[in-house]
Amino acid sequence: MTGSPLVVVHPDATTLADGVAARLLTRLLDIQSVRSPIHVVVTGGTLGIASLAAVARNPLVSAIDWSAVHFWWGDERYVPAGDPDRNEGQARAALLDFLVSSHGLPPRNVHVAPCFRDTVGVEEAALAYGSDLNEFAPVGGSLPSFDVLMLGVGPDAHVASLFPGHPGLSRTGITTGIEDSPKPPPLRITLTLDAINTAREVWLIASGASKADAVARALGSAPVDEAPAGHVHGTERTLWLVDAASLGE
Numbered sequence: 577m578t579g580s581p582l583v584v585v586h587p588d589a590t591t592l593a594d595g596v597a598a599r600l601l602t603r604l605l606d607i608q609s610v611r612s613p614i615h616v617v618v619t620g621g622t623l624g625i626a627s628l629a630a631v632a633r634n635p636l637v638s639a640i641d642w643s644a645v646h647f648w649w650g651d652e653r654y655v656p657a658g659d660p661d662r663n664e665g666q667a668r669a670a671l672l673d674f675l676v677s678s679h680g681l682p683p684r685n686v687h688v689a690p691c692f693r694d695t696v697g698v699e700e701a702a703l704a705y706g707s708d709l710n711e712f713a714p715v716g717g718s719l720p721s722f723d724v725l726m727l728g729v730g731p732d733a734h735v736a737s738l739f740p741g742h743p744g745l746s747r748t749g750i751t752t753g754i755e756d757s758p759k760p761p762p763l764r765i766t767l768t769l770d771a772i773n774t775a776r777e778v779w780l781i782a783s784g785a786s787k788a789d790a791v792a793r794a795l796g797s798a799p800v801d802e803a804p805a806g807h808v809h810g811t812e813r814t815l816w817l818v819d820a821a822s823l824g825e
């Protein structure tokens with residue numbers, strides 16, 4: 577990582593979601609002026625989805641060449657296709673369907689993790705998602721070059737599906753299956769910490785007083801087993817995009 581994380585405070589959750597959206601669109605424009613394609617990793621969770629909905633509302637949405645943008649997920653709930661808990665479905669409803677129908681995002685650029693099938697275990701499904709990621713890796717690499725990787729932060733300081741004190745935290749490789757997630761649903765597929773930390777920019781987003789302890793622990797250098805959120809970082813930049821309440825203000 578280059579330097580300490582930058583903490584950007586917004587007054588409330590709505591402004592924060594709009595700020596994340598504006599920042600993402602501006603970042604995509606900046607990148608598209610120098611390189612292509614772009615790989616963006618989106619997150620589930622309330623604020624993650626609210627931020628995607630804010631992208632759809634932002635007039636800059638029409639300035640991006642969406643045909644050259646790829647979407648991935650940092651984690652996915654391993655539930656059947658169409659289950660309302662699936663991060664994919666929520667992201668499609670908030671933004672991705674609109675980008676496909678009105679802004680030229682090719683459906684093939686939306687790279688989902690597998691849906692639950694009772695013949696496929698969660699670890700096998702996680703490996704299949706890892707293979708998809710691998711196909712978009714530059715020569716010699718194992719993952720796409722993630723330009724922006726967004727992560728919600730849980731009240732226990734988890735990110736993606738990497739929970740405090742959970743064995744998933746120390747797994748190596750690109751992806752792993754989680755069988756007993758403390759946050760429902762229990763079965764999940766997640767990028768590993770190592771995989772997250774290959775991203776150029778990691779953006780952690782948090783809002784509300786219920787996140788204040790988690791944010792304080794993560795920014796206060798608590799060990800990884802207590803605050804996984806404090807142990808993710810971009811190779812170029814790490815941003816904490818938060819509202820005042822999540823800083824205890």
Ligand SMILES: O=C(O)[C@H](O)[C@@H](O)[C@H](O)[C@H](O)COP(=O)(O)O
Pocket residue numbers: 619620621622623624651652653663727728729730731734735736737759
């Ligand atoms: O699929 C998920 O559940 C997530 O990706 C998870 O890591 C989420 O981002 C955080 O738990 C924050 O979620 P909230 O914003 O809803 O608190």
